[in-house]
């Protein structure tokens with residue numbers, strides 16, 4: 001190809017790599033993540049009875065044996081095994097409960113600065129409330145935290161990664177009137193036991209995802225079929241509970257412990273399908289109604305849900321003959337209480353969407369019909385084994401810039417980012433995914449002036465991928481789940497990450513030739 005043609009091609013499809021800054025700024029942090037149910041195993045381990053009981057009694061009072069209490073995912077995998085693609089469970093998972101020292105070694109070998117893991121609420125408080133505190137659970141997390149710190153790895157701790165104690169589910173779950181009390185008490189137990197060493201907290205992981213437990217009878221527990229109602233109620237309750245944990249820290253722990261608290265929000269990055277005003281507006285509605293739903297009440301100047309969301313749901317509710325909006329109202333007290341309850345922005349980014357306007361439909365009420373948009377994938381994108389996850393690294397920059405612009409340049413920590421496959425050791429595509437997502441992250445820093453604190457890879461090891469069981473893998477390390485020893489093997493992506501962190505620079509040979 002002649003030079004002018006090449007130049008034209010680059011102008012048409014993207015920028016050349018030549019001028020790109022691929023060096024990480026000083027202080028930029030690298031980490032990797034997991035979640036308790038996806039890696040720990042030991043689902044009913046280390047129980048003690050207060051007094052020794054005869055065996056027949058112990059069998060009747062299972063919580064007496066199970067130091068860790070049952071949670072909603074335990075309940076679902078055991079009672080509805082067909083929900084999981086390969087009919088497996090997280091009963092043993094990666095057995096990190098027993099192999100945590102090995103996992104810390106893997107983090108250390110790659111060179112990560114922090115480890116984002118979650119605490120299993122039911123492992124610490126088997127009934128969810130503070131009536132029983134499982135000492136073995138506290139010991140386990142103390143050991144993990146101490147092992148990390150001994151290796152110079154900072155703990156970043158998620159309080160809730162989808163594993164609600166079953167007992168609290170029975171008492172009304174996430175929408176129960178006492179949920180906020182239970183969550184505040186749990187947060188107090190965490191600050192008290194671990195806050196001397198944990199300086200980075202995330203209250204909830206991806207509320208925008210787990211609200212789907214209230215949108216159908218499907219395989220997200222508690223599987224309540226109430227789209228356009230239950231999801232809004234859960235979100236409302238979660239935002240209040242999050243703020244209570246934050247305010248508790250402010251009142252009683254911050255001055256001594258000096259940590260940072262946020263929430264991990266997930267977002268697909270929306271791009272309009274066409275240049276039409278309708279599609280451009282639909283894309284903004286999509287962003288506000290998915291990410292803004294949680295971010296606007298916490299990070300915006302005025303607080304509360306985004307105006308476009310309040311208006312659309314109110315109008316639809318009225319048209320449906322309801323007496324009030326399906327979107328609950330906060331009222332002034334809660335708007336002020338929730339606003340400002342984060343010290344940084346925790347952002348999970350995986351993939352982008354093409355968004356278009358639908359035009360009013362007669363669908364059953366749902367938050368999708370409230371948005372009145374359709375999201376799809378561009379046929380040109382490479383899609384992973386997870387149907388929702390396409391190779392769209394440009395969305396990393398787009399999303400970071402959107403968040404920064406909408407929320408006053410608040411500092412952002414990418415709390416998850418990752419690629420799914422079926423477990424190949426030579427996972428070139430995962431390595432390429434990370435390198436190019438990080439390239440766009442650096443563009444957001446250098447070209448758009450976004451403040452990005454660091455990046456978290458999901459995940460350090462293969463793990464139980466919820467309803468997909470072990471059929472979809474996200475790890476930098478492979479795990480053989482058929483071997484009782486659960487051996488860990490580094491993949492190509494682990495080596496690429498190790499070099500990248502050591503050099504603090506992206507490797508040229510994995511970068512896309514033209515920036516898309």
Ligand code: PNW
Nearest residue numbers: 035205206209266268350388416458465
């Ligand atoms: C996240 N989507 O979930 C969760 O935080 C992890 O527990 C999970 O293992 C990981 O991503 C990979 O799935 C998501 O549909 C689930 O866009 C679905 C979506 C995004 C994130």
